[in-house]
Amino acid sequence: xxAATLFKLLFGVLAVVFxxxxxxxxxxxxxxxxxxxxxxxxxxxxRWFNELANANVWRMxxxxxxxxxxxxxxxxxxxxxLAALGLRNAGLVLPGLFRTVFLLPMVVxxxxxxxxxxxxxxxxxxxxxxxxxxxxxxxxxxxxVVVSVTASLAGIDRRVERAAASLGASPFTVFRRxxxxxxxxxxxxxxxxxxATSLDEVVLTLFVAGPNQRTLARQMFSSIRENIxxxxxxxxxxxxxxxxxxxxxxxxxxxxxxxxxxPAEA
Amino acid sequence: MSxxxxxxxxxxxxxxxxxxxxxxxxxxxxxxxxLKESVSDPVGSHAFPLTAAVAGDWDRQxxxxxxxxxxxxxxxxxxxxQQLLGDAVRRLNSAQNGFRTLMSRTIRAxxxxxxxxxxxxxxxxxxxxxxxxxxxxxxxxxxxxRYLLAALDYERDASGRISALPAETxxxxxxxxxxxxIGAVVTLACALIGLPYAMLVASVDGWKRQVLLGAxxxxxxxxxxxxxxxxxxxxxxxxxxxxxxxSLGLIGSPxxxxxxxxxxxIAMTHVLLPFMVLPIYSVLLSIPRNLMPAAASLGAPPWRAFLRVLLPLSLRxxxxxxxxxxxxxxxxxxxxxxxxxxxxxxxxxxxxxxAIGSANWGMAGALGAIxxxxxxxxxxxxxxxxxxxxxxR
Numbered sequence: 001x002x003a004a005t006l007f008k009l010l011f012g013v014l015a016v017v018f019x020x021x022x023x024x025x026x027x028x029x030x031x032x033x034x035x036x037x038x039x040x041x042x043x044x045x046x047r048w049f050n051e052l053a054n055a056n057v058w059r060m061x062x063x064x065x066x067x068x069x070x071x072x073x074x075x076x077x078x079x080x081x082l083a084a085l086g087l088r089n090a091g092l093v094l095p096g097l098f099r100t101v102f103l104l105p106m107v108v109x110x111x112x113x114x115x116x117x118x119x120x121x122x123x124x125x126x127x128x129x130x131x132x133x134x135x136x137x138x139x140x141x142x143x144x145v146v147v148s149v150t151a152s153l154a155g156i157d158r159r160v161e162r163a164a165a166s167l168g169a170s171p172f173t174v175f176r177r178x179x180x181x182x183x184x185x186x187x188x189x190x191x192x193x194x195x196a197t198s199l200d201e202v203v204l205t206l207f208v209a210g211p212n213q214r215t216l217a218r219q220m221f222s223s224i225r226e227n228i229x230x231x232x233x234x235x236x237x238x239x240x241x242x243x244x245x246x247x248x249x250x251x252x253x254x255x256x257x258x259x260x261x262x263p264a265e266a
Numbered sequence: 267m268s269x270x271x272x273x274x275x276x277x278x279x280x281x282x283x284x285x286x287x288x289x290x291x292x293x294x295x296x297x298x299x300x301l302k303e304s305v306s307d308p309v310g311s312h313a314f315p316l317t318a319a320v321a322g323d324w325d326r327q328x329x330x331x332x333x334x335x336x337x338x339x340x341x342x343x344x345x346x347x348q349q350l351l352g353d354a355v356r357r358l359n360s361a362q363n364g365f366r367t368l369m370s371r372t373i374r375a376x377x378x379x380x381x382x383x384x385x386x387x388x389x390x391x392x393x394x395x396x397x398x399x400x401x402x403x404x405x406x407x408x409x410x411x412r413y414l415l416a417a418l419d420y421e422r423d424a425s426g427r428i429s430a431l432p433a434e435t436x437x438x439x440x441x442x443x444x445x446x447x448i449g450a451v452v453t454l455a456c457a458l459i460g461l462p463y464a465m466l467v468a469s470v471d472g473w474k475r476q477v478l479l480g481a482x483x484x485x486x487x488x489x490x491x492x493x494x495x496x497x498x499x500x501x502x503x504x505x506x507x508x509x510x511x512x513s514l515g516l517i518g519s520p521x522x523x524x525x526x527x528x529x530x531x532i533a534m535t536h537v538l539l540p541f542m543v544l545p546i547y548s549v550l551l552s553i554p555r556n557l558m559p560a561a562a563s564l565g566a567p568p569w570r571a572f573l574r575v576l577l578p579l580s581l582r583x584x585x586x587x588x589x590x591x592x593x594x595x596x597x598x599x600x601x602x603x604x605x606x607x608x609x610x611x612x613x614x615x616x617x618x619x620x621a622i623g624s625a626n627w628g629m630a631g632a633l634g635a636i637x638x639x640x641x642x643x644x645x646x647x648x649x650x651x652x653x654x655x656x657x658x659r
Contacts, residue, residue, distance in 0.1 A: 004568075011462060012463075012466050015463050015466075015481070016478065018459075018536065019482060019484070019485055019536070020481055020485075021500075022485075022493060023484065023488055023492070025496060025500055025506055026492065026495060026496040036504075037499055037502075038499075038502070038504045039505075039506055039509060079284050079285040079288055080285065082282070082285065083281065083285035083286075085281050086278045086279070086281030086282035086283075087282065089278035091271060091274035091275040091278045092275070092278035092282065093275065093279075098286070100649070101286070102285065102289070104289075104293070105293055107593070107642070107645045108293075108297070108638065108641065108642075109596075109599075109614060109638070109641055110597065110614075111597065111599050111614040111617050111634070111637070112297070112300065112637055112641075114618075114621070115300050115617060115621045115627070115630045115631060115634050116295075116296030116300035117296040118621060119299045119303055119631075120295055120296040120299045121296075135288075135292045138292070139288075139289065139293045142285065142288075142289075146285075196487075196489075199489070202490075203618075206618070206622065207618075207622070217489070217491050220495065221491060221600065224495055225603070225604060232495050233495070236489075236491075236492040236495055236496070239488070239489045239491075239492045240488060243487055243489070247487065
């Protein structure tokens with residue numbers, strides 16, 4: 001029995017190391033003073049963050065990522081939230097079909113979608129444009145918004161909305177004053193997912209973006225391929241810290257809205 | 267139907283309509299245009315419209331009729347788009363070698379005699395060969411199956427029968443098999459690590475469970491690109507793994523870990539492991555916790571209780587997880603492209619090569635169609651399984 005426990009412990013530790021170690025290993029290299037992306041680190045410096053901020057390709061790619069990420073968040077967030085509200089309505093015909101269709105972009109391989117978009121965007125005149133890249137990113141980001149908003153809408157007590165309506169509130173007022181505030185955490189986390197998806201998207205960007213829409217992820221991809229440097233580790237550091245920061249904000253927002261709900265329930 | 271429920275229905279439709287419209291334009295339409303590229307062959311019918319009109323009258327075996335020959339000469343006289351003409355010559359040459367020289371000679375002859383009938387055999391003896399006429403007539407069909415056949419290493423021979431390509435030119439089957447092979451190995455590796463891991467997570471409580479679950483979720487939230495870059499750093503020749511092993515004296519020279527199959531499998535297993543652990547874990551949670559003690563109280567030794575009780579019950583999660591991992595793995599592009607060598611590229615890399623590298627959308631579309639069909643088939647099975655589980659509860 002003791003051997004079994006020991007084996008369990010060993011397996012657990014090894015598996016956790018396998019899962020986490022790669023993410024930890026890349027972080028210190030962001031602060032290396034060397035030009036090589038290897039250990040041991042000869043000295044610490046901020047030179048690679050300076051490179052990100054000052055070298056033209058990196059700075060442009062960060063700005064592009066912010067523009068395209070914001071556009072994707074707005075577009076996918078709006079479309080996904082509206083659709084989730086529609087899915088919740090009992091009057092919708094064939095809800096299962098709509099739900100399946102809304103999730104399909106997660107399933108189709110990115111390269112397949114990329115080839116199709118490349119061919120199709122040339123016809124539309126959207127090739128090599130910000131609008132095209134934002135539309136492409138929104139397609140793969142929208143399932144996350146639908147899932148997240150649907151989940152938060154499912155948690156709303158219908159009786160609260162009916163009570164508001166019975167007190168004379170118009171459907172729009174019910175939506176604005178009751179449904180929307182209660183669904184807000186789901187909408188916000190959907191928006192965060194949409195932004196993160198856009199930030200990390202490489203394959204569709206390869207197919208539909210021109211040199212002027214090169215995003216940070218795209219720039220990382222080609223610099224790992226062509227001229228690997230610790231700037232990649234610095235960019236990865238920004239990604240990881242950004243993810244943790246956004247996750248923390250999401251948790252805080254959820255805490256606050258839950259606190260707001262409490263007096264209403266009491 | 268009352269008026270309010272009709273209004274409710276319309277309201278619900280109005281809410282989902284924008285997303286439906288958006289996905290129809292930017293998701294469905296691109297996929298359709300990709301599938302169309304894989305079967306379309308418009309150059310010949312654009313360049314030779316008169317020939318296209320009479321090509322159907324010829325049986326492709328006997329001597330081509332005079333009307334066809336005259337229509338072809340008239341088409342060559344009418345064409346003034348040099349780009350289109352060049353494309354058409356390339357298209358003909360890909361079907362039948364020798365068209366490049368034949369066409370330049372023929373075009374010169376047509377320019378010298380802009381009126382009346384022209385004896386093409388006198389211009390070049392090759393016009394007496396039925397095979398060249400067959401290529402001309404075939405090129406005027408706006409649809410073709412040659413890309414789809416070529417994607418599976420088949421072609422149509424001169425008489426139109428489907429036959430396998432010679433072994434030295436057939437690369438696609440090998441890549442398809444390699445894609446399935448890498449997908450299977452990664453799925454197996456994920457199952458071998460993921461099943462015991464999920465069981466471990468389900469068997470502990472409190473902070474231990476939080477840590478073990480967090481270790482699965484953190485990579486899932488982290489950028490795929492960051493994870494691939496991290497594996498690049500670990501696996502490279504002077505990477506952490508080789509440095510550690512060498513400083514421990516376990517190996518004398520660096521192990522080849524990157525730009526080969528091993529590196530691709532390690533990195534993809536890491537990336538896809540959460541998709542195996544989470545479905546198994548959710549199945550394990552639904553298994554009553556007193557089943558194992560019950561088996562033990564009936565006299566089953568732990569290994570037997572595991573084999574006869576826990577394993578069969580968790581198998582459903584393993585199947586869903588495996589489908590999810592396999593389906594995602596066969597479409598992977600970034601990880602093999604960055605960690606793998608030339609011999610580890612999967613179908614997605616070949617599609618990207620045809621589309622970006624050589625602008626051959628016919629081949630890119632045909633290979634894409636195969637990958638799309640395979641993925642959707644796997645997703646349908648996966649959907650059935652999860653629907654069964656939801657219904658069975």
